[in-house]
Amino acid sequence: MSTRDRLSGNEAIATAMRQINPDVFAMFPITPSTEIPQYFAQYVADGRVDTEFICVESEHSSLSACLGAEAAGCRAVTATSSAGLSFMNEVLYVAGSLRLPVVLAVACRALTGPININHDYSDSMAERDSGFIQLYAENNQEVYDNYLMAHRIAEHKDVRLPLMVCEDGFITSHAIENIELEDDDAVKRFVGEYHPENYLLKAENPLAVGPYGVSGYYMEARVAQAQAMINAKQVILDVAEDFYNTFGRKYGLIEEYRMDDAELAMVIMGSSAGTAKAAVDNLRAKGIKAGLIKVRVFRPFPAEEIAKALSGCKAVAVMDKSEGFSACGGPLFAETAGAIINMDNRPKLIDIVYGLGGRDYTVDTAYTVYDRLADIARTGETGPVYVHLGQRERMEK
Numbered sequence: 001m002s003t004r005d006r007l008s009g010n011e012a013i014a015t016a017m018r019q020i021n022p023d024v025f026a027m028f029p030i031t032p033s034t035e036i037p038q039y040f041a042q043y044v045a046d047g048r049v050d051t052e053f054i055c056v057e058s059e060h061s062s063l064s065a066c067l068g069a070e071a072a073g074c075r076a077v078t079a080t081s082s083a084g085l086s087f088m089n090e091v092l093y094v095a096g097s098l099r100l101p102v103v104l105a106v107a108c109r110a111l112t113g114p115i116n117i118n119h120d121y122s123d124s125m126a127e128r129d130s131g132f133i134q135l136y137a138e139n140n141q142e143v144y145d146n147y148l149m150a151h152r153i154a155e156h157k158d159v160r161l162p163l164m165v166c167e168d169g170f171i172t173s174h175a176i177e178n179i180e181l182e183d184d185d186a187v188k189r190f191v192g193e194y195h196p197e198n199y200l201l202k203a204e205n206p207l208a209v210g211p212y213g214v215s216g217y218y219m220e221a222r223v224a225q226a227q228a229m230i231n232a233k234q235v236i237l238d239v240a241e242d243f244y245n246t247f248g249r250k251y252g253l254i255e256e257y258r259m260d261d262a263e264l265a266m267v268i269m270g271s272s273a274g275t276a277k278a279a280v281d282n283l284r285a286k287g288i289k290a291g292l293i294k295v296r297v298f299r300p301f302p303a304e305e306i307a308k309a310l311s312g313c314k315a316v317a318v319m320d321k322s323e324g325f326s327a328c329g330g331p332l333f334a335e336t337a338g339a340i341i342n343m344d345n346r347p348k349l350i351d352i353v354y355g356l357g358g359r360d361y362t363v364d365t366a367y368t369v370y371d372r373l374a375d376i377a378r379t380g381e382t383g384p385v386y387v388h389l390g391q392r393e394r395m396e397k
Contacts, residue, residue, distance in 0.1 A: 002180040002247070009143040009172035012179060013079070013105045013165065014039035016147035018049055019187040022103075023074035023194075026054040026065035030084035031117050032169040033107035037079060059084035063091040063102065070100035071209045073199030075151065077102065081169060082109035085123045089130070095162040096131020097225060098210055101154035102162045104132070105147070108270075109169035110357045118358025119169040121269070121322040125331045131225060133163040133232055134299040138273045140177040142296075143167045145249055148182070151191050152239045158231040168271045170358070182247055190246050229300045236297055253302035255294040256309050258284060262291025264373040265310060265347075267336050268319040269295045272354075272361050276319075279366035290370050295332065303339035310340060313347040314377035317369050321355045329353075329386045348376050354389040365390060 007015065014036050017025070027037035037053075044053045052069075056062050059080050066076035080088065085106060095102055108124050110116040124134060133153060137143040147165050154163040167173050182190075198205055213221055233253065240251040255273075258280055259265065266276055273294040283290040293309050295302065310316055318337075320330025329337075333351035340346050352369060355361045369389070376382055 001183050001186075003183075004178060005181050006176050006178055007140060007144075007181075008035070008174050008176050009137070009140045009167045010035035010107065010174065011039055012140050012144040013147050013167070014043070015181065016144055016187070017077060018043045019182075019184050020075075020151060020191050021049045021188075022051050022077045024052045024054065024066065024069035024076040026056055026062040026069070026076065026078050028056055028059050028062045028080070028084065030059065030081050032109060032173045033079045033081040033084070033105065035173070036105055036107075059087040060091055063088045063095065063104070066102045067091060067095055067098065067100055070102055071098070071200050073196050073201055075155075075194040077105070079105035079107070081107045082111055082117070082123045085127060086111060089127065092127055092130040092132060092162075094210065097221065099160040099225065099228065100162060101151070101160055103147070103150045103154055104162065104164050106164050106166045107169045107173040108166050116357040117169075119171050120356050120358070122356075124164060124166050125322040125324075128299060128331060131161060131229070132299060133159075133161055133229070133236075134166060134297070135163065136166045136269050136296055136298060137168075137172060138271055138294060140172055140175070141179040141249070142251075143172055144179055144181070145243065145247075145251065148187060148191065149236075149239045149243055151194070153232065153236055155194055155196075156235045157197070159228050159235050161225070161228050161232060166270075171271045186246070190243070233300050233302070251296060252305075253297045254305050254309065255296060257292040257294065259291040259293065259309055261289055262312065263289040263314045263377060264370055265291045265293060265313045265316045266319055266366070266369060267293045267295060267306065267316060267332065269298070269321065269332065272319065272321065275361055275363055276366045279363045279370065282363070283367075283370055288370070288374070298332075298335075301335050301339070303335070306336060306339045307343055310347055311343065311345070315348045315373040316350070317373055318349065318351050319369070320351055320353045323353055323356060327386075333386075348380070348382050349385070350376070350382055351386045352389045353387070359390050361390070
């Protein structure tokens, strides 16, 4: 039975962790994810979990400890942000290649430089090809729900990949919202126990973890890893369907918002989607056929689903809350452009990089994007395809 409560995103994640009661939590603090291990440490001190709580000397060490625990057959978790995620870089790729289903909570935050502690997706997007599944949340309810689904997805026999549960630093990590919490016993039944088929401490089946991949075998291992990511799409949908049947909240790979007859659309992620939905509602009230696609799952990327959702649009703005430094757009734009490349009737597509380092994104800002899309739909001319939104103009002397 659900209960109503008021929690920040960080406390929602820590609560989900407590309900799941993982075997190992290896922690190292970094803003704005630090509250997650803080809350969990109190649960350990109060005897509400029997998790082995390990304080290590760095983020590299925290994920390394999780890998050792997972290889030994344990369910292991940790949390980080920004430079902490970057410091894990080497181990992230190891986790993916070893097929160890660690669940990593990421309170997404800008990367240096210059030094900034506010929200954008430069940290998680920098690790998009590490082999981690990536789930993104619009609000605190979705943060909590994503975490409840995470272990079942990551640990599934057809997947066995690590997974990032991504929230927006400070925007959802620290802001308090009303959410529905599920009963502890119901969560335990839904998530289930972790029973890996093979692990280091299984005496009946000795194995090595992380051997040298010679040329004759390396590619086969990578192809198997790639196939696991392909398999993850259906597993994510299956787990979400069971979640809906169990708890009544429905999720997909993407959320289509007022897209049935949309001619102008945004592709966007995270908390900014809630802001953009308000703009869509107001534009619809004026008879403008605006819509929105919220990308909930970035890895595996829902290319077919996005292409189908955009098939009736005339002009589309992809909203990148990270800078790809490709000179032609950000990572979400690159993925979306690839998704629609073979469509017979492609919409005009532009990339808008916005919100870097916590720069505000408002309903009025969203209006300016839809105004530009209306001009593109009317004239057929895209103008600059790759632009930045909200920055101060340089003053020429």
